[in-house]
Amino acid sequence: MNDAPRSVGRLRYRWWLALLGGAAASLGQAPFGLWPVSLVALAFIIHLAQSRPTRRSMAAALWWVGTGYFLASLNWLVEPFMVDAARDGWMAPFAVVFMAGGLALFWGAAGAAAFRLGPFGLAATLSLAELTRSLILTGFPWALIGHIWIGTPVAQLAALGGPHLLTILALLVAALPVALRRPLPGFAAGVALTVLLIGAGWLRTTLVPIPETPANAPIVRLVQPNAPQDEKWDPMKSGTFFERQLTYTEAEPRPDLVVWPETAVPYFLETAPGAIEVMADAAAGIPVVFGIQRYEHPRYFNALALLNAEGEVGQVYDKAHLVPFGEYVPFADLLAKVGIHGLAANEGGGFSSGVAGSQVVLPGIGPALPLICYEGIFAEEVNATETRPRVLLLITNDAWFGKFSGPYQHVAQARLRAIEMGLPMIRVANTGVSAMIDPHGNLIESLPLGEAGFLDVPLPEALPATPFDRFADWLAIGVILATLALGLHHARRNRVDAESPEP
Structure with missing residues (x-):
């Protein structure tokens, strides 16, 4: 008699957990810049999604996560409506909630698409969701997952593939511990990949230094x-x-x-x-x-x-x-x-x-x-x-x-x-x-x-044209598709294992 209420309670608890996980993932955005917290939260989110038993429940979990993420990172959307509060203030809560819930639909779709594709498959579909919301319906690429790297050396890799390369790299770091399924080695692998990305960003500033600003530079x-x-x-x-x-x-x-x-x-x-x-x-x-x-x-x-x-x-x-x-x-x-x-x-x-x-x-x-x-x-x-x-x-x-x-x-x-x-x-x-x-x-x-x-500031010199300037998002798309291929391989291997007769 009491099983159903307990089941509903556990369900609600998971959705609140998803909301909080999404909000935690937003803490890498300005003004906080807590990118390690975001990476840990993203790993938790990927783990939470992988535990969902059906495509529908996985999509729902990612929608709740996305709603929490966008409610927290886009809280400033209240401000424009309060400039003339008497006229526009009534719209503020609707705008923020509908915006967060609407953008979270992209994450929900990513969850549905990634069902059975494993952690790397979800990293790829979430990256594609972020790319899609940047372009359709005039686009809204604000608070992209990859923005958590701004202010770190990893941001320099945007010169290679733009913001969506930063997004897939963040999600790969988060997916790696979940994919390895062993806490300590998984955590070590995620830290190692993060250190590698930081080193690559630092190397870029070393290999492509900004020319010294001349004494006669325009002020x-x-x-x-x-x-x-x-x-x-x-x-x-x-x-x-x-x-x-x-x-x-x-x-x-x-x-x-x-x-x-x-x-x-x-x-x-x-x-x-x-x-x-x-x-x-x-x-x-x-x-x-x-x-x-x-x-x-x-x-x-x-x-x-x-x-x-x-x-x-x-x-x-x-x-x-x-x-x-x-x-x-x-x-x-x-x-x-x-x-x-x-x-x-x-x-x-x-x-x-x-x-x-x-x-x-x-x-x-x-x-x-x-x-x-x-x-x-x-x-x-x-x-x-x-x-x-x-x-x-x-x-x-x-x-x-x-x-x-x-x-x-x-x-x-x-x-x-x-x-x-x-x-x-x-x-x-x-x-x-x-x-x-x-x-x-x-x-x-x-x-x-x-x-x-x-x-009064002298104008710095420009660098040579970057790969992103020449090729736009294509490098990022290539990395995303390669990651998606890993997800498809994961699904194929699991299907073969399921179909193999037991010895």
């Missing part, structure tokens, strides 16, 4: 006004932030380039001739990159513009990869009737997309690949330009992401883009973290989160 000024999102567009306060940027721009000694953050100018480009004239006076012939909104009725754009030495706006880049439900809303007119609006869009149904892969030429520096905020998280798009730029140029407004995990995860991904491409990155954020990032992903100098100020 770039990073301007961080620190405008809180709930005050940024307030007519009583926006002028203060604009004046702050002007003051930082005209400070002596003069740099070779000044960079302001995303939407730094609180006017539309077409209605801002007075503001542009004041900026030109402050710059005194120094080029200024700045973020601004513009329109070509009925279309609106989130743009990056270059104020040239003559005090004219010479080049404009319109953001190409927009944030769904942030900068545009599908079926905007219909959803607006039930109170759903684009959080970052000031006009109509949101922004329109620009042309992806466009470059701007920075005087005295050369071609730069412009990236506005969200665009910096897409490795496949950053390396999709026809010609190799001299530098990556990212402007952003991370005030949307709060002050805990979001901004730090965003800058961590910027570091990875620099490693993948072998290029320096100029990163300027409204509230921080603004930084000059070298081609090995190091923050040469940075302005902390939540502080106003500016930095």
